[in-house]
Amino acid sequence: MRNRSKKVVAQLKKATLDMLGEGPEAAQKMTRMINPQAAQRILAALREAHGGRLELGGPAEVPGVAKAERFVQPTIVVDPKKDSTLMTEEIFGPVLPVLTVSSCDEAISIVNGKEKPLAVYVFAPSPVVDHVMASTSSGAVVVGDVxxxxxxxxxxxxxxxxxxxxRLHGISGFEEFSNLRAVMNRPLTMPSPMRLPVEPALAKVAWTYANLSPKFLRTMGRAGKVLALLALVFVARRIARWRSAI
Structure with a gap:
C-alpha cells in the first residue's frame, strides 16, 4: 500500500503543478480565502506539529504575495497524525492530507471513526466500491471522481x-423547501381502528391475527384473510358481551 501511496501522491503533485504551478505562479491563478481569519486558521494547522510529510506547498510565505491577500498555497501533507487539526477539523481550503493505510477495511474504520462525511469518493473496482458503500454512511458516494x-x-x-x-437539487430541493399538507378523509359511518382508547375485543383480535402463522395466512388468500378477520371480530365481541352480561 505504501508504494501505491507514493505513486498517488506523485501524480497528485504533478497534476497540481501542471495546472497551477507553485509559489507566485500559483498565487496568480488561484482565488483567495474568504477572510484573513480563514487563511490564518489553515496556516496555523499547517504550522502545528502535525507529524506529516510536506510534499507540496505549506505555510511558508510566498514571495510577492502580501499576508493580507489571504492566499494559501496548494498543499499536500502525507500521513499527518490522526489527532492533528488537519485530520479532526474540516479544512475548506487548498490542503489535501493523504493517509496511508494497509487495507480497505482500515480506510473504512477511519471513516467510521469520525463524523459522517458529506461524501465518500471511491476509486476502486466494483466489489470494493460495493463493500465501501455497505460499510459506511455518508451524504453521497461518488465513484471514480470527486x-x-x-x-x-x-x-x-x-x-x-x-x-x-x-437535500437540494431538482425535485429533492422542491420537496425539501415545500410544506406538504397532510389531508386524511375517511367516512364517518365506520369507526377508525386507529382511534384511542382501543376496544379490548379489537385489541385481542389484532393480537390473535398478528400471531397467526405466516405460512397459514399465505394459504388462505385475500378473501380467506378477510373472512378470518371478520370471524375473529365476531367471536371477540360475543365473548366480550357474554362476560359483561355475567
Missing part, C-alpha cells in the same frame, strides 16, 4: 448527521 455530484441536478445533494441535514 465533487461532481454537486453539479448534477438529477442527484439530491446534502449531508447526513454532522455533515448536514436535508
Amino acid at each position: 465533487m461532481m455530484h454537486k453539479g448534477n441536478p438529477e442527484l439530491p445533494f446534502g449531508g447526513i448527521g454532522g455533515s448536514g441535514m436535508g
Whole structure:
C-alpha cells in the first residue's frame, strides 16, 4: 500500500503543478480565502506539529504575495497524525492530507471513526466500491471522481448527521423547501381502528391475527384473510358481551 501511496501522491503533485504551478505562479491563478481569519486558521494547522510529510506547498510565505491577500498555497501533507487539526477539523481550503493505510477495511474504520462525511469518493473496482458503500454512511458516494455530484441536478445533494441535514437539487430541493399538507378523509359511518382508547375485543383480535402463522395466512388468500378477520371480530365481541352480561 505504501508504494501505491507514493505513486498517488506523485501524480497528485504533478497534476497540481501542471495546472497551477507553485509559489507566485500559483498565487496568480488561484482565488483567495474568504477572510484573513480563514487563511490564518489553515496556516496555523499547517504550522502545528502535525507529524506529516510536506510534499507540496505549506505555510511558508510566498514571495510577492502580501499576508493580507489571504492566499494559501496548494498543499499536500502525507500521513499527518490522526489527532492533528488537519485530520479532526474540516479544512475548506487548498490542503489535501493523504493517509496511508494497509487495507480497505482500515480506510473504512477511519471513516467510521469520525463524523459522517458529506461524501465518500471511491476509486476502486466494483466489489470494493460495493463493500465501501455497505460499510459506511455518508451524504453521497461518488465513484471514480470527486465533487461532481454537486453539479448534477438529477442527484439530491446534502449531508447526513454532522455533515448536514436535508437535500437540494431538482425535485429533492422542491420537496425539501415545500410544506406538504397532510389531508386524511375517511367516512364517518365506520369507526377508525386507529382511534384511542382501543376496544379490548379489537385489541385481542389484532393480537390473535398478528400471531397467526405466516405460512397459514399465505394459504388462505385475500378473501380467506378477510373472512378470518371478520370471524375473529365476531367471536371477540360475543365473548366480550357474554362476560359483561355475567
